[in-house]
Structure formats: structure tokens, C-alpha cells
Amino acid sequence: xxxxxxxxxxxxxxxxxxxxxxxxxxxxxxxxxxxxxxxxxxxxxxxxxxxxxxxxxxxxxxxxxxxxxxxxxxxxxxxxxxxxxxxxxxxxxxxxxxxxxxxxxxxxxxxxxxxxxxxxxxxxxxxxxxxxxxxxxxxxxxxxxxxxxxxxxxxxxxxxxxxxxxxxxxxxxxxxxxxxxxxxxxxxxxxxxxxxxxxxxxxxxxxxxxxxxxxxxxxxxxxxxxxxxxxxxxxxxxxxxxxxxxxxxxxxxxxxxxxxxxxxxxxxxxxxxxxxxxxxxxxxxxxxxxxxxxxxxxxxxxxxxxxxxxxxxxxxxxxxxxxxxxxxxxxxxxxxxxxxxxxxxxxxxxxxxxxxxxxxxxxxxxxxxxxxxxxxxxxxxxxxxxxxxxxxxxxxxxxxxxxxxxxxxxxxxxxxxxxxxxxxxxxxxxxxxxxxxxxxxxxxxxxx
Amino acid sequence: xxxxxxxxxxxxxxxxxxxxxxxxxxxxxxxxxxxxxxxxxxxxxxxxxxxxxxxxxxxxxxxxxxxxxxxxxxxxxxxxxxxxxxxxxxxxxxxxxxxxxxxxxxxxxxxxxxxxxxxxxxxxxxxxxxxxxxxxxxxxxxxxxxxxxxxxxxxxxxxxxxxxxxxxxxxxxxxxxxxxxxxxxxxxxxxxxxxxxxxxxxxxxxxxxxxxxxxxxxxxxxxxxxxxxxxxxxxxxxxxxxxxxxxxxxxxxxxxxxxxxxxxxxxxxxxxxxxxxxxxxxxxxxxxxxxxxxxxxxxxxxxxxxxxxxxxxxxxxxxxxxxxxxxxxxxxxxxxxxxxxxxxxxxxxxxxxxxxxxxxxxxxxxxxxxxxxxxxxxxxxxxxxxxxxxxxxxxxxxxxxxxxxxxxxxxxxxxxxxxxxxxxxxxxxxxxxxxxxxxxxxxxxxxx
Numbered sequence: 087x088x089x090x091x092x093x094x095x096x097x098x099x100x101x102x103x104x105x106x107x108x109x110x111x112x113x114x115x116x117x118x119x120x121x122x123x124x125x126x127x128x129x130x131x132x133x134x135x136x137x138x139x140x141x142x143x144x145x146x147x148x149x150x151x152x153x154x155x156x157x158x159x160x161x162x163x164x165x166x167x168x169x170x171x172x173x174x175x176x177x178x179x180x181x182x183x184x185x186x187x188x189x190x191x192x193x194x195x196x197x198x199x200x201x202x203x204x205x206x207x208x209x210x211x212x213x214x215x216x217x218x219x220x221x222x223x224x225x226x227x228x229x230x231x232x233x234x235x236x237x238x239x240x241x242x243x244x245x246x247x248x249x250x251x252x253x254x255x256x257x258x259x260x261x262x263x264x265x266x267x268x269x270x271x272x273x274x275x276x277x278x279x280x281x282x283x284x285x286x287x288x289x290x291x292x293x294x295x296x297x298x299x300x301x302x303x304x305x306x307x308x309x310x311x312x313x314x315x316x317x318x319x320x321x322x323x324x325x326x327x328x329x330x331x332x333x334x335x336x337x338x339x340x341x342x343x344x345x346x347x348x349x350x351x352x353x354x355x356x357x358x359x360x361x362x363x364x365x366x367x368x369x370x371x372x373x374x375x376x377x378x379x380x381x382x383x384x385x386x387x388x389x390x391x392x393x394x395x396x397x398x399x400x401x402x403x404x405x406x407x408x409x410x411x412x413x414x415x416x417x418x419x420x421x422x423x424x425x426x427x428x429x430x431x432x433x434x435x436x437x438x439x440x441x442x443x444x445x446x447x448x449x450x451x452x453x454x455x456x457x458x459x460x461x462x463x464x465x466x467x468x469x470x471x472x473x474x475x476x477x478x479x480x481x482x483x484x485x486x487x488x489x490x491x492x493x494x495x496x497x498x499x500x501x502x503x504x505x506x507x508x509x510x511x512x513x514x515x516x517x518x519x520x521x522x523x524x525x526x527x528x529x530x531x532x533x534x
Numbered sequence: 535x536x537x538x539x540x541x542x543x544x545x546x547x548x549x550x551x552x553x554x555x556x557x558x559x560x561x562x563x564x565x566x567x568x569x570x571x572x573x574x575x576x577x578x579x580x581x582x583x584x585x586x587x588x589x590x591x592x593x594x595x596x597x598x599x600x601x602x603x604x605x606x607x608x609x610x611x612x613x614x615x616x617x618x619x620x621x622x623x624x625x626x627x628x629x630x631x632x633x634x635x636x637x638x639x640x641x642x643x644x645x646x647x648x649x650x651x652x653x654x655x656x657x658x659x660x661x662x663x664x665x666x667x668x669x670x671x672x673x674x675x676x677x678x679x680x681x682x683x684x685x686x687x688x689x690x691x692x693x694x695x696x697x698x699x700x701x702x703x704x705x706x707x708x709x710x711x712x713x714x715x716x717x718x719x720x721x722x723x724x725x726x727x728x729x730x731x732x733x734x735x736x737x738x739x740x741x742x743x744x745x746x747x748x749x750x751x752x753x754x755x756x757x758x759x760x761x762x763x764x765x766x767x768x769x770x771x772x773x774x775x776x777x778x779x780x781x782x783x784x785x786x787x788x789x790x791x792x793x794x795x796x797x798x799x800x801x802x803x804x805x806x807x808x809x810x811x812x813x814x815x816x817x818x819x820x821x822x823x824x825x826x827x828x829x830x831x832x833x834x835x836x837x838x839x840x841x842x843x844x845x846x847x848x849x850x851x852x853x854x855x856x857x858x859x860x861x862x863x864x865x866x867x868x869x870x871x872x873x874x875x876x877x878x879x880x881x882x883x884x885x886x887x888x889x890x891x892x893x894x895x896x897x898x899x900x901x902x903x904x905x906x907x908x909x910x911x912x913x914x915x916x917x918x919x920x921x922x923x924x925x926x927x928x929x930x931x932x933x934x935x936x937x938x939x940x941x942x943x944x945x946x947x948x949x950x951x952x953x954x955x956x957x958x959x960x961x962x963x964x965x966x967x968x969x970x971x972x973x974x975x976x977x978x979x980x981x982x
Contacts, residue, residue, distance in 0.1 A: 104574060126552060
């Protein structure tokens with residue numbers, strides 16, 4: 087077999103990068119569980135008719151066939167899921183009678199999209215989603231709570247931000263603000279207006295104005311008003327007065343402004359600086375009906391949003407049953423791929439091992455394994471050296487992997503000693519009681 | 535949308551089952567890391583030519599195509615991996631220059647096989663693998679260590695076994711014993727003999743004898759000797775004398791017996807009862823060259839092996855570089871699916887939540903969220919009630935999910951109280967200091 091080469095769009099992390107990813111995933115999971123979200127995994131495949139319900143993403147689906155079926159030309163009718171929202175909506179409908187509502191779940195899984203690969207865009211990538219769905223009606227307060235969960239979950243990323251500053255900013259808007267405003271302006275095709283404004287960052291205000299005229303039937307004055315709304319941005323509740331100053335009146339606009347103000351107020355109390363009202367945020371997907379979210383990494387705003395979502399009312403319904411929800415999805419692979427590419431994150435070591443037990447001769451392996459077992463029994467990850475090489479070589483084995491401690495069994499009744507190979511300090515130690523510093527127990531994630 | 539139905543062969547767990555799975559996976563991961571195995575994930579897809587290298591599994595591969603390519607009839611040349619061994623071997627070859635050997639990794643991922651679904655056999659399932667690979671040569675002692683890791687990892691399963699008894703038995707054999715024995719008998723096609731003996735449990739000794747004659751060129755006496763070897767089974771080192779009594783002499787047989795005796799001796803010292811020498815264990819795959827393992831759940835032997843593997847020398851090689859290894863693979867979905875089907879395992883609750891904060895009126899939500907945040911800050915998973923319903927209804931909300939505690943904010947300067955809804959006991963409590971019993975902090979896994 088010749089040496090294989092990577093597949094474009096299918097990233098794989100080396101052990102040290104994977105250690106960073108695991109640390110991030112552990113923190114996400116721990117936070118989600120502290121808020122009462124239950125873990126859920128759905129199968130990787132969905133029937134093609136489910137996946138193609140929303141025409142715009144159809145081109146990205148990977149279709150699956152069993153090898154024999156390919157030969158026969160038959161179609162398995164299955165494809166790989168391209169997000170976790172569609173499978174979650176299907177799971178809720180399928181199991182509604184066996185779930186308790188409101189249902190809070192987190193879901194951390196790979197998804198696949200057959201898009202052209204480019205920086206920060208993959209064909210296989212990991213998403214971490216939280217959603218709350220309820221039966222019939224979903225109280226608004228979940229739209230307030232969910233960004234706080236994300237703030238706690240991503241709050242520990244060591245991105246070199248100033249002390250006391252969160253590494254993320256969640257940009258918040260509310261569909262009711264936009265739709266109410268457009269309606270109050272006299273525009274009837276509010277969806278077309280939203281789609282035009284959604285392109286603001288990509289094509290700029292002049293072209294968006296043109297689109298508003300061409301696709302949403304806006305006059306020049308209406309287009310200017312839409313752009314004025316999209317310019318409004320504030321770190322506090324002052325956005326309300328700025329919208330009022332545009333003198334558009336609509337009951338849906340009032341409702342949206344009140345909701346958005348509540349999100350901003352709760353976020354300011356929970357984690358100052360976490361949220362920002364950003365009235366240009368539209369989100370491409372048409373199923374959002376209330377609050378919408380996008381998330382930027384401080385200092386890496388050029389990456390775009392690494393965590394997005396919103397309130398939806400019509401995603402999961404069967405007959406008369408409706409399951410409205412609100413959710414956010416973290417693009418874990420996208421975020422880490424960009425941070426790795428920028429050299430922004432690494433791990434203190436590439437193995438879980440905290441201690442390497444040195445081996446004087448192969449006959450001592452049994453005794454060394456018992457020493458290792460004693461350390462493991464107290465939660466200290468330990469390996470025994472692979473061979474009875476010279477001690478210098480065994481120490482280099484530890485150094486290359488970042489293992490901080492080497493344990494030397496005492497010869498002839500001498501006590502064992504343990505050496506911190508970073509400082510060189512070597513002390514007598516008992517495997518039944520010795521404890522490494524807490525920071526050395528597991529790999530740490532840090533800015534290099 | 536009509537209510538969706540399950541897809542045969544693609545299992546999905548309900549939240550309480552998923553809580554069991556998470557608990558098992560946490561224990562596996564924790565154990566693997568204590569032994570210094572680093573986490574690794576590989577992409578879900580491999581080039582078809584990689585997946586089809588071993589002809590026997592080709593029919594099980596799921597082929598992937600992007601939707602447009604299907605329309606064009608083009609072939610993407612990619613398929614979903616059907617195990618974690620082939621991708622791991624590919625990863626090692628691809629990244630050999632960036633890994634440190636011996637390389638210990640664990641890998642917990644879904645795999646896919648387009649087989650006909652039946653009880654305990656799935657089209658999508660989770661595997662948990664550990665392997666140690668080295669460059670050029672792999673010391674034998676890893677073949678001794680790996681079953682001990684599996685014993686520790688699966689040792690905590692509460693399967694109702696007697697106190698002090700492990701829930702699993704690892705059946706061990708060594709390819710060198712079989713091949714040496716067959717060679718010493720005068721058989722030249724030892725692979726054919728191995729394939730015949732591998733069918734013993736399925737077709738019985740008479741038919742195996744027939745196969746040995748027909749496919750391995752054995753005489754009746756040679757076939758009887760092969761079956762006599764396969765009958766040998768012992769919980770200690772006594773298998774050696776029983777093999778010697780068959781009076782077959784071969785240096786490879788001697789080597790194999792010595793190795794198998796070492797595995798048995800180390801296992802007896804580490805975890806009495808964990809391993810059993812079982813000389814009929816052959817393992818279907820032809821790449822094993824030393825120790826082979828199969829694992830049974832005590833009391834559920836009818837399930838067959840839930841964790842198998844062995845030593846391999848020729849799986850990963852490119853040009854002159856060889857990477858021999860030894861590994862074991864736990865069929866997590868298979869094991870849990872069978873245990874769930876037998877009603878053998880459940881979780882104490884279906885949510886991570888330990889405390890529900892009751893809500894007297896919607897205006898108190900902010901204060902309740904602060905109470906929840908104080909509890910979460912000390913590692914206690916907490917939710918605030920979804921609405922200010924009557925307290926009886928809020929308590930039923932907790933009961934239905936298995937949440938053990940309901941927290942009642944004190945009215946008018948009264949202290950808060952917390953109620954254990956199982957016992958009904960209700961006591962004054964302070965969110966800054968109150969701690970639930972350790973067993974209530976997370977869902978517990980138990981026999982129902």
C-alpha cells in the first residue's frame with residue numbers, strides 16, 4: 087500500500103489538536119448538562135425526501151447506496167444529514183409520545199455537506215446544538231435563556247482576550263422587529279426584504295437597496311429606511327430609541343422590540359458584554375420567527391459566525407401537532423479549524439498521560455504495572471515505559487509527548503522517586519499517596 | 535408532514551437509554567485515558583479502494599455520492615467506513631512522521647454496514663476501539679496489557695453479577711498455538727484449518743471435521759487432533775499441559791503457549807476471573823498473528839462476543855515501513871441494544887437535572903435564574919420551572935423526568951427550602967452552600 091494522502095474537506099486532527107477539541111467538547115457538554123439539557127444522538131442518515139424538503143440545500147446532500155445497489159442502479163433513498171436541526175425535528179415528531187415537553191436536548195455530532203471545500207468550510211464537520219422545544223406553544227423566556235448557556239459554554243476559551251472579557255459576542259436580533267418594521271413601512275413581501283438585507287455584509291448597502299427595489303417592491307425611501315434599521319447596533323437597550331426615531335409604527339415591531347430588550351437586559355445581568363443588539367442580523371433560513379443569533383469570536387471577527395440559531399415555530403409539525411422551539415448551533419470543527427489555522431490554541435500535551443513509570447529491566451514490568459495501577463486507582467493517568475532502554479531515552483519518550491512526570495522505582499529497598507522533567511526536581515514518592523499538581527492531571531488548553 | 539417512522543438497522547436511543555450509553559462511554563474513555571491512550575477521530579469516509587482491500591466485506595460498504603453526481607452518474611469514489619481498524623491503519627500511514635511510536639489511541643465512533651438488520655446487528659453502530667501500534671516491531675507485553683484495560687473499562691457494568699465478580703469474561707487464544715499445532719500435525723494449509731475451526735460454534739464438530747478434510751487436506755486423525763485442541767479451555771495455566779498431552783511438537787506452538795500463559799498469569803494477578811484460555815477462539819479476520827480475544831457478558835453468553843480483537847503485524851505498511859499493532863474493539867451499540875432488549879440496564883433519570891427551581895410567578899423568573907446559577911456554579915445541574923403553574927404540577931414535572939429535588943424560593947424573607955420528592959422531606963437550604971448526596975448529582979446506571 088502506498089502512503090495515503092488527505093481528502094480535501096474531511097479534516098482530521100492530530101492527537102494534540104484532538105486534545106484541544108475534547109477539552110472544548112467537555113466544557114460544552116458540562117455547561118449544557120448544568121442547564122438540564124439531555125444528550126441526544128440521532129442516526130447519521132435521513133430519508134432523501136426529508137433532507138430535500140428545503141430546496142436550497144438539496145445540492146449539498148450526500149446520497150448513500152449499498153455497493154450492490156449501485157451495481158443494480160437502485161436508489162437507497164437515504165442521505166447523510168447536513169445539519170442537526172432537521173433530524174431533531176424528525177426525532178421529536180417520531181417520538182413525541184415518549185418525550186416530556188418542554189424537551190431540552192443537546193446534540194454533538196458530525197454532519198456532511200458536499201460543498202466545495204475552502205478555508206473554514208468542510209464536507210464533514212462537528213456541530214454542537216442545543217434546542218428547547220415544546221408542544222403547541224413555547225414560552226418566550228427560552229429565547230432569553232439560550233444565549234446565556236452559549237455564553238457560559240464558550241466563555242472559557244483562552245483566546246488571549248483581556249482579563250474579565252468574554253471571548254465571544256452574541257449578536258442578537260428579532261425577526262418580529264424586521265418584519266414589523268417592513269410591514270409598518272408598507273412593504274408587503276417582508277420575506278424578500280429580509281433576504282435582501284441578509285446580503286448586506288456580502289454586497290454592501292447600495293446593492294441591497296437595489297435588491298429591495300427589484301425583489302421586494304420597495305421605493306427608494308423604503309429601501310433607505312430598511313438600511314437605516316439595519317445600521318442600528320448597540321451594546322445595551324438604546325437600540326429601542328434609535329428604532330423609534332425612524333418613526334415606523336407596527337404592533338409586531340413593538341412586540342419584537344420588547345422581546346429584544348428583554349434578551350439584552352437578562353444578558354447584561356448574567357454576563358456583561360455577552361450580547362449585542364445588531365439589527366442587520368437576518369439569518370438566511372426562512373423558518374425563524376422570533377429572536378435570531380449569530381456569534382463572533384473576539385479578535386477573530388473575520389471568521390464570521392461560529393454559533394447561530396433562533397426561534398422557530400413551524401419546523402416540526404404533523405397534522406394538528408406543532409412543536410415550536412429555539413436553538414443554537416456551534417460550528418465546532420469550523421471554529422477549531424480556523425483557530426488552529428491562526429495558531430491560536432494548543433494543548434499542553436498530546437497524551438492524557440501524567441506519569442511515565444520508568445523500567446530498569448523487562449523483569450520489573452509486573453512491579454511497574456502495579457505502581458501504575460496504584461496511580462490510576464487515584465485518577466492519575468499513567469503509562470509504563472515501552473522498553474528497558476537507558477533512562478535518558480525513557481525521559482525523552484516522556485518529553486516528546488509532553489508527559490510531565492517520570493516515576494523511578496527504587497532499587498534495593500530504596501524509596502521510589504518522581505521527577506518533574508520540566509524543572510528537573512526529583513523527590514521521594516509513594517504511589518499510594520503522591521499527587522501531581524491539579525493543573526498537571528489532564529492536558530491543559532492554552533494560547534501557544 | 536406525516537409522522538415519521540424508524541429506519542430498520544439505524545437505532546436511536548430515547549433520553550434515558552442515551553443516559554446509560556453516555557455513562558458507559560464516560561467509563562470507557564476514563565479508563566482508556568488512565569492507561570495513556572490518546573483520543574483520535576478519523577473522518578467517516580474512506581476511498582472505496584481502501585475499503586475494498588479485503589474482499590469479504592465489500593458487500594457491506596455504503597457508497598457515497600453527492601446529489602448532483604448521482605444525476606450525472608459520476609462516482610465519488612468514497613464510502614462510509616465499516617470498522618475503525620482500516621481507517622486507523624490508514625491514519626497511521628498518512629501521519630507516521632507526525633506521531634510518536636509506540637502510539638496508543640482510543641477511538642469511539644459510529645461505523646456503517648449495509649447488512650440485513652436483525653437482533654443485535656445494525657447498519658449504523660458505535661464502536662469503541664483501543665490499539666497500540668509501533669514502528670517495525672511491537673513488544674509482546676502490549677498483548678498482555680490490553681485485555682486488562684478492557685477488564686477495567688467494562689468492569690463497572692451493573693449486570694446483576696455476584697459481588698466481587700466481573701461482568702465480563704475475555705476468552706483468549708493465540709494464533710501461534712493454532713498455526714504451530716496444525717503445522718506440527720503436518721497440515722500445510724493452516725489458514726484453511728483455522729477457517730474451518732472458526733465455524734465450530736456455528737456448525738458443530740462433525741461438520742468442522744468434514745471441512746478440515748475437504749478444505750485443509752486433513753486426515754481423519756489430523757481432524758480429530760484439531761478438534762481436540764479446540765476443546766481445550768481453562769481458567770488458569772493448565773491448558774499448557776493439556777495441549778502437551780496431545781503430543782504435537784512445533785517451535786511456533788511453544789512460542790504461542792508461552793505467550794498465552796503470560797497473558798493468563800498477568801490477568802489472574804490483575805483481575806481474577808477476567809481471562810479464560812479458550813483454544814477454539816480463531817477470529818474470522820486473517821490479519822491476526824498472535825493473541826486473539828473475544829469477550830462475553832456473564833449471564834448473557836448467548837449474545838456472543840461484545841469485544842474482540844488481537845495482534846496484527848501486516849495491517850499497516852507502506853513500502854518498507856511496517857506498523858504492527860494489537861487492538862480490541864467494543865461493540866457499544868450491539869452490547870447496549872441487546873442489554874436494553876433484555877431489560878437489563880436503565881438510568882435513574884432521563885435528564886442531567888438534579889434540581890428544579892419552582893416558580894411562584896413569572897415575575898420571579900430572574901431571581902429563580904440567579905438561584906439556579908448559584909447551584910450550577912457549584913456543579914449542580916439545575917433547571918427553572920417552565921411556567922408558574924401550581925406547585926403540584928411543577929412537582930409532577932420533576933417526577934416525570936426523575937429530577938430528585940425541587941427548590942422553593944422563600945417568600946417574604948423566609949429562607950428557601952429544598953424538597954426531596956422521593957421521600958417528601960423538605961428542609962431550609964441556601965443555594966450558596968446546599969449540596970445533594972453525591973449519588974444524586976448525576977443520573978446513575980442500574981439494573982431496573
